[in-house]
Amino acid sequence: MRLAFAIPWRDRGSWLFEHLPEGYTGDLLFAAPEPNADLTPRASKLPPYLAEFFCLLGRGYKLAHYDVVFAWELRCTLAVLLLRRLQRTRTPVIVVGPILKGAARTLLPLIRPLLADATKIVCFSSAERDAYAELLKLPAERFVFFPTPWAAPSDVPEPTEGGFALALGQSNRDYATLFRAVEGLVIPVTVVAADDTPFGGVPPPPNVTVHFNTDHHTTNALIASATLHLIPLHPTGFSSGQTVLLRAMAAKKACIVSRIPGVTDYIDENQTAVLVPPHDEGALRDALTQLWEDTQERQRLGENAARAAQERFGFAGFVKHLLELIL
Template identity: 85%
Template sequence: MRLAFAIPWRDLGSWLFEHLPPEHTGELLFASPEPNADQSPRASKLPPYLAEFFCLTGRGYKLASYDTIFTWELRCALATLLLRRLQRTKTPVVVVGPILKGGVLKALPLIRPLLADAVKIVCFSSAERDEYAVLLKLPAERFVFLPTPWAAPRDVPEPTDGGFALALGQSNRDYATLFRAVEGLTIPVTVVAADDTPFGGITPPPNVTVRFNTDHATTNALIASATLHLIPLHPTGFSSGQTVLLRAMAAKKACIVSRIPGVADYIEENQTTVLVPPHDEVALRDALSRLWGDTQERERLGENAARTAQERFGFAGFVKHLLELIP
């Protein structure tokens, strides 16, 4: 069976193909397998939706030549489904990991007709699956929950204790609550984000070091050397924080995470992760202070987390479940 994977970045393709069984062949669309960065849609000066659509059309892909197409993220999905209509092909498309939030919600009348052409829509949380069926006005059976996959890449350093707590990520982050929670503590905290948008206008306290847009190697080093991880999130239904959570779990790190529906599928409370109510700075402060002073508990949570990440969230199982969605 000939499959295509429409992906907005190159690194995902390698593990997809690594776990394809021999009876399937796969081709990567959009993000080129060549190392030249300027061949990626992300290097384009066009908005992402247009960049990926023109990248797809410019390469002359004939979607009818594939048995099934898997697309990643909303913009790739819409570009692929639009091209499918223009080429008047009936090749089934499976959409993986679309996120409907913010300004996207205003465009739902335009998005619904295209996503209605997808045979399946894979969501990265069960709460998201239920919510999207309502938002898109599509049958519930069209939506499938599969957990975000993760496995530590080969270039990740061995875990160490660098003596700081790490808060990593941008999407849906509630750093304002985090800053209030850690103010006055002697615990060093490092925050890594794309920009200061999730800070909510609050100035980080003196014990917080902020870093923006760290490179791959630096981010991996921070993940591996953090004493523990903090993932403060706003209470929303869409999935957020789970990729950072899985990276920390794979690195044998204890995590303190906001209790929201979007990450509930990835957590065993007090076994792999400590949960606190969202927007609760007192609970976050107490959990951080308690876990910071309890090395044995951090190690127990970290060992459980690493084992769970390997057993439940590996790439091989994810690809197997994806292939089961082929009509």
């Protein structure tokens, strides 16, 4: 069986082929402009979704050459489904990890007809699986929940204790609550984000060091050397925080996470991570100070987390689940 994996990132996705069983072959279809490609200037001036579509179209991909196409994330998915209609092929498309938030919700009248062509829609949280069926007005059996896969890259440093708490990430982060929670503490905190939007206008206190857009190696080094990880999140109906959580778990790190739908699918409470109510600076402060002072508890949580990351969230199991959808 010949499969296609349409993904929105360059130079990623090769892990998919490492776990395909005998009898399956596959190709990567990139829905993103390549550096110095002739298509890049034109694509970059197009509205979202159309840029990815013209990238796929310009590369001459023929969906009919494949038995099944797996399309990652919403923008890439819509590009693939547009291309499917243009090419008038009946090749099944399985959607993986769409997130309906922000501008996507305002475009639902345009998105629904395209997503109706999808054979299955894989959600990365049980909350999304249940909510998206109603939001898109599609049959509930069309939606399935598989956890986001993760495995530590080979270049990740060995875990150490660097003497700081790390808060990493941008999407749906509630750093305003974090800043209020840690103000006045002697615990050093490092925050890594794309910009200061998640700060909510609250300035970082003196014990917080902020880095924007760290490179791959710096980020991996921070993850490995943090004493523990903090993932403060706003309560929403879409999944967020799980990729950073899995990276920390794989690095044997104890984590304190906001209890919101989606990320809780990945946590065995008080066994693989500590959960606190969202927007509760007092609970976050208490959890941080207690865990910071308890080395044995951090080690216990970290070891449990690393075991869960390997056994429950590995690539091999994820690919196996995907293939079960086409049998």
